[in-house]
Amino acid sequence: MESQFSKGGEDKKRTVYILLTNTGSVPTRILKAYTKAPYNHVSISFSLDLKKIYSFGRKKYNNPLWGGFVVESIDGEIYEYFSETTCSIYSLEVDRSAYYRMKKVIREFEKEKDKYVYSFIGLLGVAIKVPVEREYGYFCSQFVARVLERSGLNFFDKPPGLVTPNDFITIKELNHIYSGKLSDYSKEISLGNYNNFIPINRKAQLTFR
Numbered sequence: 001m002e003s004q005f006s007k008g009g010e011d012k013k014r015t016v017y018i019l020l021t022n023t024g025s026v027p028t029r030i031l032k033a034y035t036k037a038p039y040n041h042v043s044i045s046f047s048l049d050l051k052k053i054y055s056f057g058r059k060k061y062n063n064p065l066w067g068g069f070v071v072e073s074i075d076g077e078i079y080e081y082f083s084e085t086t087c088s089i090y091s092l093e094v095d096r097s098a099y100y101r102m103k104k105v106i107r108e109f110e111k112e113k114d115k116y117v118y119s120f121i122g123l124l125g126v127a128i129k130v131p132v133e134r135e136y137g138y139f140c141s142q143f144v145a146r147v148l149e150r151s152g153l154n155f156f157d158k159p160p161g162l163v164t165p166n167d168f169i170t171i172k173e174l175n176h177i178y179s180g181k182l183s184d185y186s187k188e189i190s191l192g193n194y195n196n197f198i199p200i201n202r203k204a205q206l207t208f209r
Helices: 026-035 077-081 096-111 120-127 140-150 165-170 182-190 200-205
Strands: 003-007 010-022 041-045 053-060 063-072 086-095 175-181 206-208
Touching: 010 096, 010 165, 041 140, 041 165, 053 077, 053 140, 063 096, 077 182, 086 096, 086 182, 096 140, 140 165, 175 182
Parallel strands: none
Antiparallel strands: 003 010, 003 206, 010 041, 010 086, 041 053, 053 063, 086 175
């Protein structure tokens, strides 16, 4: 399900969603001890129900070392296993051209998904403030920042290789729509309670298709 904002009968805007999560896994707890940030993973989605979310992360819930480009779902294996995952969800309104550029960029990642690996060395680069750029290696926030950048959306004053999940909270264009347990959000969405997660100033303009 995609949402669209309409004003004056014109269809100019689209909405994407930024999902920040904390699974509580051992690697997450180690990262949190270092970053002091509440969330250490970020994904991007084109639908409010988050049935498809794109990121770089573990490919199997029981193997944190096997990672790469992933297409997840909040009802999928990873979040079913980490059932206590907490999250913050934000919406971002963009123009149509940026929206479709984002989709094109992600399709390009999908086409070569088996070539991509999770960039653990990139995390080290963040720690020492030296960006590590690899053609087929990304970590989660580097990937999302790159998707935005290649779509013409430059929110950060640093390269994608130094962007952290916590940096996304600083984007003033984001609208916060939910914080809490991811499983509770999933339950509300499954009941069709979409309006609970729309910024108040947008509710009057929102339609679904």
